[in-house]
Amino acid sequence: MRPNRLLRILLISFIAIPLPPHGAVAEEGWSLRGLVQGLFGQGDGAANDATRPSAPGSDGQPLAGDSLATAPVPAEAVGPERRLPSAEAQIQLSFAPLVKETAPAVVNVYAARAVPARQSPFANDPFFGQFFGQRFDSRPRMESSLGSGVIVDRMGLVVTNNHVVADADEVKIAFADGREFQTTVLLKDDKVDLAVLKIEGEGPFPTLAMGNSDGLEIGDLVLAIGNPFGIGQTVTNGIVSALARTHIGVNDFGFFIQTDAAINPGNSGGALIDMQGQLVGVNTAIFSRSGGSNGIGFAIPSNMVASFVRAAREGDRFEQPFLGAGFAPVTPDIAEALGLDRPTGALVHEVGGDTPAAEAGLEVGDVILGVGDVAIDSPDALGYRLATTGIGGVARLQILRGNERLAVDLPLQPAPETPPRDERVLGGETPFAGATVLNLSPRVASELDLPMNKTGVVVTAVARGSYAARFGLRPRDILLALNGQPIESTEALEAMLAGRFLGWRFELERDGRRMSQLVR
Template sequence: MTAHFTRISAAVLLAGVAFSVQPAFADTRTVPSNEAQVQLSFAPLVKQTAPAVVNVYAERMVQRRMSPLFSDPFFSRFFGNQMPGRSERQTSLGSGVIVTENGMVITNNHVIAGADDVRVALSDGREFPCKVLLKDDRYDLAVLKIEADEDFPTVPIGNSDTVEVGDLSLAIGNPFAVGQTVTSGIISGRARNAVNDGEFGFFLQTDAAINPGNSGGALLNMNGELVGINTAIFSSGGGSNGVGFAIPANMVKVFLDAAESGETHFQRPYVGATFGPVSSDIAEALGLKAARGAIVSAIRPGSPAEKIGLETGSVITAVNDIPVEHPDALLYRLTVAGIGNTADLTVERNGAVTHVALPLALAPEDPPRDTRVIGGASPFSGVTVENISPRVAEELRLSGISDGVVVSNVEQGTPAARIGFAKGDVIVAVNGEEVDSTQTLEAEADQEPGAWRLTINRGGRMINQIFR
């Protein structure tokens, strides 16, 4: 059976438990040397941290598919309200970690994705409704706010950069909805990428047993600090094989800061360059000592990358003197360095090593997005469109597209929704006329031609359609 990466939330119908954290033990990092040390227990650490680890329940309405067979009145009477095609409520279960006294909870985005209602259950049995403050499927993180006016137990967020391979670790969560469960292991690896299908690729690896339902739970060090959010497992059958992955705590800090600042989209620093991995062949051709780092493959004109003098073929080997293993590691290091700061890049080119300072700023909104909602009787009626800038391209993930007009929302029940417009569609041309701005599209939509010829770029695929 082929092994695969699995996100570890679980679909359940029953309620569960929850937990919390305070700093605990000094960092000793010693191997047991006598019988007394072998008998040491994690129990005091678990007692301090478990109350801040909660169960996260996400409910959503789903539509069951219906076979044409069930349109027969006989089957309708026989199956009643259980007929396929009816709406039903589905509950998924994951875990979360309370990180502030006022009830901020970190969990995985895939635990609460598409949810109509989100609740958390604490270890003492109490349940609270939650509001989703910020979520991002690229990083598979979400920040919830418990809607209650009281102080909650917390787990302090540690520095995941100090974690070393071989360090002891504890994982706390609610696997298989059996209740709060603690497993132990070690940190097995760092800077793991290609773990899931998202854009984020920098994970801690642990052999502490992680299973479905552990998603969003805590990975702790021996100081009782959060060093990771358990996210995925490598498994051939859906259960733990001792290869689990967690999003590092330093990424969690940046994401939490964005939520506390009121951000509605999580945004990373804008570099304006495309990076690729350094293969052994590339390393040999460039005279590099090892096949590590991120090679610059393209640079956007006028971008920060161009302004600091980066060139295609240059290799970034470190950020702030921390080695960069691959392009995902470079993105991680720049993101956790934080908007408004400056990153020192170690660059190798033609056998020479130099350092350049990269200001970390948001992608520019040039041209202005000029958001417009198109009405009237045209095929565009019901779409919200924006001019494409580096900022908009980042928000909507328009890879390789730098100008034009993009659909940022489609109102349900409108002509645009019935035609099939989708968020992220780039409207290229209408009746042979190039659409270069939202103003141009709005003017075109006011026309009354006999037919509409549309050219749309959807994920890099050009679609041509005619509507009458």
Template sequence: MPKATTRTLRRVSAAFSLILSLAVLAPFSLPAHAESAVPQSAVPQSATQIKLSFAPIVKEAAPAVVNVYARRVVSQRQVSPFFNDPFFRRFFGDQGGFGAPRQRVERSLGSGVIISADGIIITNHHVIKDADEVRVALSDRREFDCDIVLDDERTDLAVLKIKDGTGNFPHLAFGDSDKLEVGDIVLAIGNPFGVGQTVTQGIVSAVARTHVGVSDYQFFIQTDASINPGNSGGALVDMSGHLVGINSAIYSRSGGSNGIGFAIPVNMVKLIADAAKHGGKVRRPWIGASMQGVTADIAEGMGLDRPRGVLVTRISKGSPAAKAGLKVGDLVLAVDGTQVGDPNAFGYRLATKKLGGTADLDVLSDGREHQLSIALEAAPETVPRDTREIGGRSPFTGATVENLSPAVAEELSLQGEDSGVVVKSVTRGSPADRVGLQTGDIILTVNQEDVKTTKGLVSIAGSDPYIWRVEVSRSGRTLRFAVRG
């Protein structure tokens, strides 16, 4: 072989050896920042890591989730099939077709969450609504009767207290629902269909879902964890084992889970739990302003690149909003740094704040963004309620009415009204019920006479006209009807 060829082969061999050496040594000579960027594999250190199981979280959380059994007695009159016969009614009168009242027991089943060692339980309002007796069963099969400490229909939440308990019950710690993000893993724990305690797993699908129609404060965590009837009142738990929501509703056409469930955020639950500890009455902040959503047309008219925020449509005179300088036509973009996209989100942000503090609003006014600090006060009762139940023979018989004030309007979830006479409740089957009066109706005029106070309405109801012509305001619409006297 020629010498030149031999020298060439030696050089190639030496170069190959050098490249191989560099390749072997390269992993040990990376810069510090490059080494940290490479994912490090590790041998599993425990059985839990090998199984990738949620079992440790479930073992901590599940004992605090209880089954809730509510029982109510309903009286019913049995109507004779002959009652609609005029001949039968001629001899036996209007009451002859009714048999003796019969009592029927209704039962409902749901779930609840123990939130303190002394046996305080959070569940849904609709689980224990109108219940005469409430009983809970723990995961260890112990059963206890409960007292209803607080029942708040507006949030669809209720607070129970275990009777005669020995204390030191397993309980869940509160998390922070504002820190949840779409994609976070959550567990739903409850008693679906009464089959026993069940755990399902999913992710957070949305964190500010509104227009669900379950409660007045329509602001929910949406999850695809399977939630079925009976899960209501159960726990939505994060990966730290903390309570982040109370399962409340499902979206379903068949009655079963379709992968869309809704939970009340735990930050709202905290408000109700705190109210139960301090007198059992929920007092919510009131700023004296009404809002509406921003449509694409409104956004274009205001020169916005897209719809955002909520538009101020009304300010009550002398209210915290008026004192802070908020004006009709202003656009509220955020509350304490959190953006709000519709009136429901704005209402939720205020409702979860404590009285006596302040809320900082980011406001767009006259094309300029600035911040306002608004005091959080309870809605005032500017006039006495003077609650009265209407009797006699009138279209209002069976209605309980009150003088309207900001406090009453807040209790009845009325927007944009703070004076007049409002229907507080209507007795079922009464003349007021038959003519269609509803809770929240504001009675404006009767036979063209303005109704300003409950005392005035009682006086008008005592008259005996041939025709009753009534004008009421309902959800911002004016309704008129006439009834024969």
């Protein structure tokens, strides 16, 4: 390819696209996805040719005075005609009406917690007390963090990220107009990295309506509103860069909207809104080496946010539906063996007895390809779809069994807590002294991200400096047997530890590996 030909292609790749007025955006659903489709050859070429304006040189002849145009240029290689705006409305294209409508419902979140001050080695020395008095007083100091939040209820429910308010003793919110209110944390969950606050003040308050994040497409315009670096409310714009991003290390569901709208520290918990002024995501994380925005931001989809808010209204826990089955990704080899054209879906590799999955008729070897009308390409996508459907609903699973495609209705139920958790702190002169243990039930297994088919006792905490810590016990260790006897419950374990033994041989499971240890 000749250099001048390459230069022309590079130059016409950067096209100035005027944005329509706010009213047209809302009425016509305009977005950049049409541009994206056009650039990648997914649009209607005939239609584009029919509506393309003519421009000087579009007959294929060199432009006058163009020193680079040494050869005829095809008509499709010439960009649109450049011309001055003919009306003031064309100059004043702006997001301002949309911002005025939505920004009042986005607040700044300030969280504070008391942490112990470092103890001076001279604090209790009478000699130094003569000279310094109470200067060694070890009063706790306050640590603060900042973020953003979105009001989703006129009576004052605010959604933010869990990492903004985690371990906080006090949480306040502030409006852009300067009003401040104390809040109460109704529900928070580090697995989904969401929290719901209740404003301690009289409403009504401005709100943002929940949008349908499943309706987003790559190329849709979005606005990000938040409090970056604590400087005050800030609005940035961009597009939806990708959907269903996974494994970015933020929460257990791994299902995010990616956007190039500038998101910085302090934006966490802020709003990602669409051109209809609806909340389609809660800004959560960025990919950055410098700490600032690199145009790669991530937001939790609004459908997950809506499920979390519903749980906060109904109780004090957000639960993922319990299936009683294990799932694995479909590898290329498995896809080929099943006759699939690509690796997609969630492969059932385990079905527990007397579980919702077993009652629905799921079998080992089934591949779940969809939930309702939505395709499933991974176990993460399956978990997200079931979580957004919510406890009490019914999910219609589209499955592949051999060469047959079936539909299975799966009732979504909470994980049972059988046996009761019965938390105990072990004592005495044993290798387990200082360990906190629970009976292992499906609910506890779900909370600790453990296999659903395990029974026995699980370690949830180990006191520093205890016998249990000295002998290497860790949280999430599943205690299986002691001196050849299965450990069935915390009560049974305490009774076994009360006996006298010359040694202690215990078996445990850690991260899927079975281990045995003898302590004398």
